[in-house]
Amino acid sequence: MKPFHSYQNPSLAVDLVVFGYSQQQLSVLLLNRKEAPFKDRWVLPGAFLQMEERFKDACSRVLKTKLGMDDVYLEQLYSFDEPDRDPRGRAISVAHYALVNPSKVAIAAGSMANDVSWFNINELPALGFDHDSIFQQALQRLRSKITYFPVGFELLDDLFTMPELHELYECILDTTIDRRNFRRKILDSEYIINTGKKREGSQNRHPDLYKFNKKLKKNSFQINV
Amino acid sequence: MKPFHSYQNPSLAVDLVVFGYSQQQLSVLLLNRKEAPFKDRWVLPGAFLQMEERFKDACSRVLKTKLGMDDVYLEQLYSFDEPDRDPRGRAISVAHYALVNPSKVAIAAGSMANDVSWFNINELPALGFDHDSIFQQALQRLRSKITYFPVGFELLDDLFTMPELHELYECILDTTIDRRNFRRKILDSEYIINTGKKREGSQNRHPDLYKFNKKLKKNSFQINV
């Protein structure tokens, strides 16, 4: 059999929309390009797919080597194929999005402090390549998914309070949600477990600490916007 | 700049899950392979992506040249990347699904009568490559999408009756739906328009003929299973 790679194939890359949540803000991780094309512009992190490498492996490689992140929630988003999306030549991008807890990873003031940065999703600069539209699609997917599937927990600490989860939902969905109805829906889904502990330190009543119920795979809930 | 294709890249293909509906049956179009690997096995139609070609163009090319189909509803599904999914070497498949009206296309008794065939989705043979899982994912997507988005019309004639649309939904979702509630939801969504004409020929009352409201883009409905 003639091996495939004797034919010419488009270049194949993964690009990553890395979402992070902290200080009641949803942010995306961007990279400042040091070379043409789009020199000095902000872009999504990404990498070319190596032979024998899975998409998720390539994504993990980027998250690990460029960003120092391990063990991250990853989901394939869409494959982008516009012939002119990369001025260097034909390049397909298989976009993914990732959900990380910024406090668990150490990007902030590392050696790449000027290269990598969190941007609030409402204050994004114009991105290079077609990364604006990749980001938009990722945001849309996240907003859709979080209303019926327990992905929000990936963005929080292992232990979190109900008000924190509630705020996360309001922030991502950019709306207000009745906290009492929200609480009931989430608790009814049984995706979170009250640990019995409480978050100390605040001046007011100490809220209960919950944890994500990892074992549960099939329950459903629906947060309406 | 060094052109991308001087590096080695995985082979890149599109694969198509072509759904058709006729005689109250949901079917998929399969191809009988004439060569190794998977000689004499049934597989999804597909093609390698040519340089400068978009996914949808490659899909259209397959639909046109191999199947004689034009102007078909197409949607990107997912990209499949298991390193061993093709024994000939590393091959990425960007899977799509298509919705066609079999009565509008001419596959049946053409020159490839032995190569191409419709299979009822409940009576599929074991497919070559990883096409079983591609098919399963496509079916799942179709079932999900049809409950909130007007894709069912792609499978019917330009003019169709309410009972026909109702039957289509019951068939695809593999369930029973109260026809009066179904009618109300569909009509409320305003995605279909009563043409005032009636389908003649049956012994019983002649049902109204509807057409799809192509202009409407944003209304929503929800068919629950």
Added chain:
DNA sequence: TCAAAAGTGTTTGCGATACACCCATGG
């Protein structure tokens, strides 16, 4: 004891579901 935030329960209203009758047609 006060302000601020967290925990909890009840009422209300709309939308989905369940359900039944009349109408048109050809034989």
Added chain:
DNA sequence: CCATGGGTGTATCGCAAACACTTTTGA
């Protein structure tokens, strides 16, 4: 005129949304 399937309307029930009071805490 009858059997068959198509068109239409209504009552009910459940869930989701709206809403208010009590509890805890540190200052």
